[in-house]
Amino acid sequence: MSATPTIAFDPARCDGCGDCMRACASAKSTHGNTAQSRIRIVHDDEAGHWGVAQCRQCGDPRCASVCPAAALAKGDDGVVAWDAGRCVNCLICTAGCTFGGIAFSADEGHVVKCDQCAGAPQCVAACTRGALRYVTAAKLYNRWGELEDLFVPGLGGCQGCNTELIMRHTLRRVGPNTVLATPPGCIPGMGSVGYNGMLGCKVPVFHPLLTNTASMLTGIRRQHKRKGRNVTALALAGDGGAGDVGFQSLSGAAERGEQILFVCVDNEGYMNTGAQRSGSTTYGAWTATTPIGDSARGKAQDAKNLPLLMMWHGCEYVATASTAFMEDFYAKLEAALDASERGFAYLHLYSPCTSGWRFPSASNIEVARTAVETNFAVLWEYRREQGLTLSRDIDDPLPVTDYLKLLGKFRHLDPAQIAHIEQHVAEQAQVLRELAGMRSREGKRIVCHPSDSMAVDLDQ
């Protein structure tokens, strides 16, 4: 079945005028009273904006599954249709739907719901603010849904690993005019460069050394540019290839301002080779080389803060992102791609590792989200002109222990270790808060890159 259309609502554009409700009511009811509208615009006082109560035409509709009379069913056109002949007026469907998409109408004497006006929804036509759009479901979930997936199906990742998600979405967005570097680690291990002649990727891709990804991309990008071609030089690297043994070439390329988009998929260790410690492994974590024993209890040092180190290189763009916050990730990917046309762009993705961190394969996104909600991983963004900004509020985090308890690699922690982690997380958050508010004495935002006036204009 192909993707079906649905009605999408953008709260940022809605000003609560109610035109959609009037249009719906006059199309669908005899009285034209907005109480009869199948779409309801309501003010969300807590969030401070308008919201919508409306049928989402769910793929697996709860209304239909709870209906004892089989009066509701998803059709091939994507619409969940109500059958008056079967309906027994029990109203159980209204309890099943969590979106307020189906409700009892006293005037009609039965439940009513949106039928998308047979492909020409009147509410969308009436909305002059552009808050309502009639789009395919794929576009709703991912506005790059129509872009080509540039990895082959069947990449060989671990069950529950979100790296494949990162790879597919990154390359889909960056597009086919790309040369991709995947240094040794999980990503080539999944088959990006292929095994014995079977290529895992639809763009030119190569296996740099673990140590020289950014240097090789330097040569590729510059040579194509010399030939008048604007080819994206993209790295999908692990934390070892970025921040440990790969750091020299990364740092050199960033300092030179090479036009590279470098994505670090940070799973906090050498997970592809059996879960050994890296410079990104956090304090106290079990790894194969920081084991638990009578005289050792996991890693004895805190992780190096690689994205902050990259920020001080004066990169064009640096950001941290997480697969639990995909819209934020997309926006940052977009910004990073744009910045890589002007200079070095670095994107740091926190990427939980099901096997190396020891948690059930179904919980990857939950782990990723909890890391952010506890400030264990903070989402921020650095742009040359704006400095560092926090991507979401970090002032009211969940307890760090909410995160620690999810992961087997922290199972052994004693109270002193937990206290150390709590303090470190609080300190990192404070550092970022202060960096985000950094001002000069004149009140100007301080950004960490050399003054542009130092650039020499050779034409003058």
Place this chain on the structure above:
Amino acid sequence: MNEVVEKTGLLAEPAGKGVVPRTDAVTAKKEPRILVCDGNEAAAWGVVLSRPDMVAVYPITPQSSLAEYVAQFVADGVLDAELVEAEGEHSVLSVLHGAALAGARTYTASCGQGLAFMFEPYFRTPNLRLPIVMSIVNRDGITPQCVWGGQQDAMTVREVGWVQLFCETVQEVLDTIVMAYRIAEDRSVMLPVNVNHDGNYLSNGIVRIELPDQAEVNDFLGTPDVNWHAALDPDRPMGVDPLTGGATGPGPALFVGYRRGHCEGMQNALRVIVEVHEEWARRFGRRYAPLVEEYRLDEADHALVTIGSMAGAAKDAVDAARDRGERVGLIRIKTLRPFPLDAMVAALDKVRAVGVVDRAVSYGWNSGPVHQETLAALQHCRHRIPCLSLIGGLAGADLTQTHFERAIAETAKLLDAPCPREPVWLNAEDR
């Protein structure tokens, strides 16, 4: 340097602008421009004439002035190339890997500890079949701390799979760099080439040389474009260097295929090196023995084997010995990799004893590396002849005519007495 640039008139006629296709004949031969320079500057001029797309540099003694000259030429617009001032030799060669995989003609230079630091990508370059040209301004190894000449660097990496050429003179350095691109980019070769010139001796010794005409070099080299080899091009996506090997499946056979192809490329290089040197002689009037130079081997009883710049002083010593009536000659190895077995056997077959002078040591053999190469070649000679190891010129030590006279005398002893197994350390008594 700007003075030299102005004198040669190259500023008015920047290199790299406009591609001249290779033709069969050179019509009007121009008067060569004369330069007074050292081997590092000569190498840089060789780079200018070869018009690479990308040059990546990092300084290291005694190569540093070469990097400086190239950077200055780029700054002056004499060389139209991308210049990458990378943060170390490891990245220098890695940048060129990327560039070459995107279709660039490339150049860099290194030596000694820099080469050691570069080893990881260096190891990989020939296996990727990248036609990169790189000067090694030969330097001895530490420890003890030493920033002076010696060939320990190049000798240590001779099994990695690069073509290795060793120059005797400053003029040969320039000429060989240009020739190296023809060799590296030949489709039957497609391998990186090291052009070696001795640190201190050649890198800093100033002499008078001829600068070939740019248009004539353009004609000799053809279009500076190896784009047919560009593997990382979004217009034709492919994967470079997938995981290959393993105990079962197609892996081992695939791996053998790569290795054999590399070996074939090396063997093809022997023919190409000869052809390119021949064409160079025809076009530019300077003839160098491409593989093995035979110097005064006519009616010789014994000979020295040398490599690199030491051959100059050695030839003087041979001349002096000939004047005294000694029937001695010299065999100079220009091409060490691929090893020119036939040419070497032909030369060795002409004498009854040889003394091999090395500027490097081979730990565990208690001799020099070229000595071992010569011993291996002797296996294919008609007669078994004695072969003495002599080691000198380490850490930039002078190898004078006097040292070579001693080397000749020690080699002459082999005609009547058994060959010692210990090497002769030529500078051991120097004060």
